[in-house]
Amino acid sequence: MGRNSAICTVFAATMIVAGCDNVSGLDTDPPKPAPKTTTSTAAPATTPPAAPTTTVIPATALLPCPDKDSGKPLPDCTLQSSDSADLTFTVRRTGAGDNGTLTVAITTPTGVAAQTITEKGVDSARSRPELIDTDADGREELIIPLATTPSGTRYAVYHATGTATEFTRSGEFTGTAIDYSPDGFTVTSADLPANKGRTHTFWTYESDKLVPAATVEVHTSPKECILSTPTTLSLTPYATNSAARTHFCAQPAATN
Template sequence: MAGPTTTAPAAGTTSVAPKTTGTPPITTTVVPVADLPMCGDVKGSGSAGAVPADCKLISHDSAGFSFIVRHDAGSTTGFRAVIDVTGHDGGVLQTIRSETSDAPGEPFLADLVGDGRDELIVPLSLAIVGNGTFEVFRPKAGKPEFARSGKIFGIGVDRAAGGYIVGQSKGGAAHWYIEFDKFQGSQLVFVAEIIKSAAASGSPPCAVDNEQGSLQSELGDAEILRRFCDAEIVRTAPVS
């Protein structure tokens, strides 16, 4: 069952440059920014206990920010991404610190709602079945700054028409839990969750997730089924 996304995580902070304080970095060789590989080209990321590789991202949206990704010891059992958001001149506009994770993946960019701006997404964990937790940072309107929006739980971060952000997670071999969220300002807000089941499971092919402990939607069950059972879900991608 997908995790809550309506409340921004308490752990971790974002700060606007200039950066004056911070947790001392892990003792490793600091690679110059010019020599950092692009995130996505680094092998071995996401392995539990391994020091995540430093990398960089370059957005091709209208703001054109770059993201310099390094890591520090957020706790004795994990790491957190420390991401400098830089402008065209290379100056640091903001430093973002993700939550701590023992198996973080490489951050990536994606336009989650098709508005021509990239969100920054930091994978925090990855389960054996493929489900993961992703921390989302949304650009603030008219400001060179990103807000911590919340989390998505699933195989990845997808989207659907109408501005919905989607997390699809496995619930065994026969069931998929599909959560639909929306941005309300800079925050991710839960809208609804459905369960899609294989025919052989004996369960309805599409049902509202009303299991104990699940978030409750403001929509009625009939409206959830009408709106989301046949929703076309597409993979997100960065602005090109």
């Protein structure tokens, strides 16, 4: 009990002294407010956006078109001319069977699109286009197989001359082989019925159209070469059938 009384006395004295600080007339400074604390927030570090990147996807590289028939379905491919025009021919195939479509895009050496050729109703999986200078003029023709017939393959022929980069569909011919004669005729060959020999047709271009000038038949038995009719002598350098027969029967395509 005595200890609790002493604590109360001290507490009371403390309260009296504290109360004197508020007595009027005393020269005391008012309590200063606590200084404001300013929190400086630094701007977040920024990273400049990365420069946009462009992914360049290269065009699908196509292999060169095969130069032989492998018996397998043919892929899309490219042909490169070896003449002065130096053109690229991109061959693409759609469809199936005899109702396919063959599209050939022709571009110049600088990559400029020159022409697009489309052949429909083609066995696109088997059609193997070729570039052949069939008239010995220094420019290659585009030869597109269309269909197989009992007498050979039927071809579409696209022709260009000089420095032209566009081709004209000059016509069609049918045969089992394509060649040319030294004097500028396109030669197609086919088998005669019953293995009697071979026939060779010599074609020329008139106003960019493919027309037959003469045909010879090389018989195996008896061995002879005859000039078939009709023969358009005006498309040849010869005035008589005899002279035409002598010339065309002596051509490499007819003698090999």
